[in-house]
Amino acid sequence: GAVVSQHPSWVICKSGTSVKIECRSLDFQATTMFWYRQFPKQSLMLMATSNEGSKATYEQGVEKDKFLINHASLTLSTLTVTSAHPEDSSFYICSARDMRLGSYNEQFFGPGTRLTVL
Amino acid sequence: QKEVEQDPGPLSVPEGAIVSLNCTYSNSAFQYFMWYRQYSRKGPELLMYTYSSGNKEDGRFTAQVDKSSKYISLFIRDSQPSDSATYLCAMSAAGGSYIPTFGRGTSLIVHP
Secondary structure, eight states, X not given: OOOEEEXXXXXXXXXXXXXXXXXXXXXXXXXXXXXXXXXXXXXXXXXXXXXXXXXXXXXXXXXXXXXXXXXXXXXXXXXXXXXXXXXXXXXXXXXXEOGGGSOTTOOEEOOOEEEEEO | OOSEEOOOOOEEEETTOOEEEXXXXXXXXXXXXXXXXXXXXXXXXXXXXXESSEEEEETTEEEXXXXXXXXXXXXXXXXXXXXXXXXXXXXXXXSTTOOOEEOOOEEEEEEO
């Protein structure tokens, strides 16, 4: 199957700083990437959908000025958590899909990034 | 009421048991049904994908969809300790961007 990587796999930062998480599709071109957030023993919560070369579409309740998403190429999307606070501590997972393949439902997930804000 | 309901468990079974995992949903527009497996601190991986009602088998895994009851199941035969993980159901409607709605996941523990 297709491979999606995330970097870093875990990060600890101080409150008030910004953190950037990268999501890369390694062996396919991702026309669409998704960013999720997952709390312990909870489901995946979709934060935003990004299409290559256009602005991300954020889900209701997600602050777009706080969670900056850039999808500048077909293989890379970044999520920047700006002015992070302890309540932003969570597991962030990206997924990618190539809409041109025709398998509209298969998303390939990255391994996730655990963010801890002190 | 959430669109997708899934019992979080944990579900603990002995090795070799048949495992039944289930989800119910309320949106009758859902037509695509997926099961993902997620190991601790890892991203989900797609296990099974089914369109509309019916059964689908892949090795030790069988997915069932009953749209009339809005109920889907994943069966695992001859369960192994390596099957211990969280299993998330997901479903999406046709049209639009096919973005799936996930259940909260069921934690499965298969003990030797």
